[in-house]
Amino acid sequence: MFSSVVIGLASTAPAYSLAATLGLIVAGVGLQAPIVTMLAFVPMLLIAYAYRELNASNADCGTAFTWATRAFGPRTGWMGGWGLIVADILVLANLAEIAGIYGFRLVGLDGLAGSRLWTTVAGIVWIVVLTAVCYIGIEISAALQRWLLCVEVAVLVLFAVTALVRVYTSAPPTAIHISASWFDPFQVSSAKALTSGLLVAVFIYWGWDTAVTVNEETVDSTRIPGRAAVISTVLLLVTYALVSTSAQAFAGIGSSGIGLGNTGNSGDVLSGLGDAVFGSHGPGLVFSRLLILMVLTSALASTQTTILPLARTVFSMAVHKALPARFARVHRRFLTPTWSTVGMGALSIAVMLLLSSFSRNFLADSVESVGLAIAFYYGLTGFACLWYHRRVLTRSAGDLLCKGVLPGLGGLLMLALFLYAAFGVYADPGYGATVVDLPLIGPTGGVTVVGLGALLLGFVLMLVITREHTTALKLQRSLLPHRLPPHTAVQAASRYLPADNGSGVGGDWFDVIPLSGTRVGLVVGDVVGHGLRAAATMGRLRTGVRVLARLDLAPDELLARLADLVEQTAHERPPGHSGRGRHADEARGVTCLYAVYDPVSGQCSLARAGRSPLAVVPPDTGVADYPELPPGPPLGGTGPPYQSTELRLAPGSLLAFFTDGLFQAADGPEAGPGLLARALADHRESLEALCDRAVATLLPGPVDEDATLLLVRTRLLDRNRLAQWELAADPAAVASVRNTVGKQLGDWGLDDLVFTTELIVTELVTNAIRYVGGPIQVRLIRTEPISGFAGGTLICEVSDTGHTAPNLRHAASEDEGGRGLYIIAQMTHQWGTRYTPTGKIIWTEQPLPPPDSP
Template sequence: MTSVDPSVPAERAPEAELKHGAISFLDALVIGLASTSPAYSLAAIIGPVVALVGVYAPGVLLASFVPMLMIASAFYYLNKADQDCGTTFSWVTRAMGPWVGWIGGWAIAMTGVLVTGSLADTAVRFGLLAFGLDDAASNNAIVIPLVVVVVLAMTALCVIGTEVSARFQNMLILAQVASLLVFAGVALGRALTGDSPLEPLTPSITWLNPFAEGGAALTAGLLLGVFAYWGWESAVNLTEETTDSESTPGRAAIVSTVVLLVTYIAVAYAVVAFAGTAFLAENEGEAELIFALLGEQVLGGWDWVLLVSVATAALASTQTTIIPASRTGLSMARRAALPRRLAHIHPRFRTPDVSTWLVAAIAISWYVLINLISENALLDSLTALSLLIAFYYSLTGIACAVYYRRQLRRSVKNLLLIGIGPLAGSALLIFLLIRSAIDLNDPEASSTGVAWFGLGPPLVIGVAIFLVGVAFMIFWRIRHREFWRERPGVAPDPVTGDPAPGDPATGGPQSVGVER
């Protein structure tokens, strides 16, 4: 029998890691699509966009796609250099340093907190409507507890495993896309045959012109369009759990934006052609309920098909929205930018269980609290999302050009796709961010309709979240200095992996140094 010397410490068990190769390209693509919640996003923005630009709504959705594609290119190339599930946090830190990187990670995490409860709320209300329970759908005493249950259930799926989550998303996205296509096909067919009970219009290629209205209307429409595309990058947050992690997540992100473009333009054409602009503009205040109103007009007794589409879209997005926030928390904790406990990986499921449950807990608390204040306050908190989204997307585009700065002159392709494209997308998003801040400063334009501290409620919420982040960042810097010792580096060649010219010691994931 072998004796054990108690004076010799036992070998430390290796820490659990995320499950590598758990999902494929198709799974990543589906998760990227599900995160945008196409049916929910379209329902939420189509009325307001039509009210702003009329029949040119498809053109605004086309124009909104341009900065998204440019930023998707940045995600693709940054992922090639650094396959970290923290995405924007990790990349911006490597390119521009820990201070900017930390606040970028905070912005991503907060978008998940703000929107998760609202998505579950939509899933519950539309699910009840689909079963004919209209009274229950308008009763907060019933809806709020159900929303909490839904968030907890979706969080449990995220924790149980990425593979399970991906299979669940595959089912939901099929139901969602099939329902949207049925609705769009019937609506367009009835519009062309003059069978619409509303004011049908004949579709025209000129509807794709986003500059027909111009001015403030176009700017406001672009802001709504950016919100509609937001979420596709969830596929990249799963990069460490995806097969061929260097290229698959980035390709899934780019393809998902293209699929969204086709879906959005097709449905926008069908809706405008069937209903005309007057009906949509008159009901813009109904937000996502516009599809509930149109469903009965288009599908008659089959309107439940569209209600199910929106419900499944919101349900799918509830789950996938938790992923970026939880993976960002994991990445930040691994680098000591947040408490180490958040980096815990479940030994069996190999998912970041602590950070995932924390995101759910904060999201539920926010949803219940803001709902108790007023339903309009909840809508204003969602409006504040546009500020956070534009901020971290633009930050990612800039980081791409900065990180690859010594590779840009190696080829025209590098210059366009890694430098000029992402910077142009960032410039447009920064312009929209400033424009959005100006617009959100008007209390009368908010859902609440009253001023908070003399400002519009959405702007107050957005600025408050940013300032809380800055305050916590400074607090954590004082208590734990490890993360702030990191220094920015330079990316290697995106094709060969060769170090940057004139900087042979840097490149790839090791480009961030630690000050000694």
């Protein structure tokens, strides 16, 4: 906790921030500078709560990129990460230059401190040294920060106490006594002046979130970093309130001498006050040097702690494939991001050289533009916390306040500051040190140009870098069912949640496949890997399952054929291709659960490849059960052959098919099934409501891998819609069954279908008698129209003990036979053959006439 708070405090560079901004705040709001400094604490505290809650839910390098991605999608998340990168790189260039200047001042080389060349060289050296410290390890970084911060805080406190004592004992001519009006924001001259002061004051609090970005290197990563962030902001409030009040009381707000309103000292008010507060002889000279050392250590501490979140943000983005994968490498010994740390250090040096080559004025404006990037990604994080936890806000008053109200208010405040700063303050050509003449817009302040330009550059890069993720997501969703078709056998509802990170779109799929005889095929599968290849593999396998399912294969046989398809695809790979590593076929290792439910018998036949569990909720108990299914190897793997098992399901049973991703947020492998069982306890609710509850319970926020849930409620066919007869292999039975079928259709009110159905039955039964023999069974099934969809069907099935299916062919004019099946195919909607353990069934389907037809 101590180290996390130290890193959070050091990242804000309290001494440097006060030295560089206190004069600007006074210039804007006058004597109300202390209260404005304190008011800027409010939005930071609100955003700190957002960081705390998001970190407790998912500690992923504590980055706005990760959290915004999970809340709003990969593109928004990418821009959040880019905002932090822009802010850190721009401020690094300025911090390094400040460290170079104060390093020379500390040793009395004031001439070199005024040289742009030598301060740039010294800044580069400091970046290299501190990047190496960050590279070696977080523990060394934290230890160094403890020493640097202790020196900084000790000198700040000494400065504040000494200044206050002198104000009330041996006051200088500029001194003024502390007044209650200093802490009244309503005495600021105008709302614009107040807002301008807040914009500057917000900058001095920026950086505490570093304590969260190193959360995965912190003990108890879900609790300590979030608390350290809040504690850091509170300690900063105390420090800034004390120093700003004492400095203003000692120096006043005059525009000459040591007055805080003197524009000549606005870039560094503390150095000018050092000699006045401590004196320039004896111990005072030592303390003045300590004040310079304090600003130097503050700049160095902030430089180092800026490299930390920058490297870890880039690392997180690379892990999620939002940046090149090499930035995700970790040093085996030091356990720190290698390319991310070194690469960002090198990029900071390049930006520093680029900005310095223009002018110091341009560098100064680039630093002020950091405020836009800060407000952007802080505000985005506040909104992400609110949206991310939206499903649990009503759980308790604490959740509503800490996860919703406070972060939401923080996001709104940051949004208001961003818009006002970008278009109301910084865009003024008279603001800042540079002006840019933009086409169609005209002269614009350099601060707005640099700040918004950097964010727009990130938008362009985002479109290029996230293109694969977007394409993969579109492909994945185009290959999944857009809606589940209504079916006589079951009710169904589904949820598919693609992974939120840049690499996450993968190969989960589900399907509800109508089969002959009112049966239905149910499937859920999970492809290994992510990206376009996994999505394409999913499409290939889903198509294979649908084709094989239409052949009416048993579940175990279907999986065996699907495994053959995977092997065949693997053999078709280019010669010399190992099939391993990043280019391995994603179809290998696929898990899949395939089931066939028959509403006539209530039997469900299942087989699985890999670890694919199933939850069954009986209608009488409402208690979820996870039946033991025969094991089977993943597709493309080796192991025992696939086996089918039979389950007898009562009408109204609830089946839950899902992939492993549904349990990814559960605490341990045993917790997931229990959470799902509780979510499905009220099983009589609508399937859509049950899906929503299950997803909200098991995946309240982001997902690191695809998650799929398919809920099915079974039906049992009404016996009044079924008729069947057993026949002997006697030609005389043809006429008898034909008459019986006609009478049954008359009883059902389907007189319009009598002629065609009698013809179908006559042809199929005659063929069975002629080519197979007995026994023969005829079955009629009438399905009713489903509300809101097309009408029902009449199914005619003729089964025998033969295993040879008839072939549809075009009979020649001189042929005596071969026209029967052709005529049947023309008179029916569809027909086919399926095999059973005792023979085969030839079936046909005819659409029922509309109810209002004559």
